[in-house]
Amino acid sequence: MRDMSNPVWTAARRLTAMLAVMAAALSFLLPLRPAVAAAAAESNALARTFEREQVLLALRAWPHLSYPNLTVYYAPHLARDAAIVGAAAQQSYSRVLADFGLPPNTPAVLVVVSAAQLAQHVGVSSTLGDYYDGVIWLLAPSAFLPPGPGLRARYDQVGPVVHELTHLADDLAAGGLPPVWFDEGLAQYEDWRLTGYVWSQSGSGFEDGTYSWRQLTSPNFYQLSNLALAFRQALAATAAICRSGPGACNRVLADLRSGMNMDQALQATIGPTALHALERGAAWRPGEEPEPGAAAGPRP
């Protein structure tokens, strides 16, 4: 695990985090001129590279598994878990890249850790994974799934690999992470399309009221009191966008990369009428209708 007490590392991390927050705040408020947008995308790419290199430096003594475009580092006692994670990632990564129009040789770094190590990195103990500036951190499958035969298959069904790979893909496609609700919506939508999995728990239904569009699209998404509901609404809104036409979600990401803010990108892709409907609340739920082309082909 990284050494968080190293003052140089801490200062550098603060600086890149501050730059990322400033870039996100600016793009949230203002459309960026193409040259500025290109500079912001370049800055985000640098932050990703910096973070990844720092992690690789910190993990240089850790064992790892190498795949054509994936490297899976793991805590020394988690070799079996790493193999399960590596197989799951290998199985889905090329499809995720293709769906987001990214080159098939795009590299990814994954790190498989214990619950204590993940909590140390992410700061909370209730998550199965985390994506941060080009690196995917994953809780070992054996830490949350019962032992026994079929662990690999069960991990494929409920593990967060596709979700976290999608965070990496939309970060790359948009030249920086898109707004939180769309980022989490895309990760869930892609996960549902590829594995059929949807995160669900009590309180995620729409029966007892929903968050307003303003609340849902706030940068404080993660501070909403009912995160299960917020995630489900983000999924519904994102699905409505992706289903509005061929390549619609990729066009939104490309427009964000070009310097549009999210409102402009949505206006350009789905139009003002559909955007107004979205603002009143998308009610789509996974499974309510068949997914066109879910088995093969690019993102609709």
Ligand SMILES: [Zn+2]
């Ligand atoms: Zn996520």
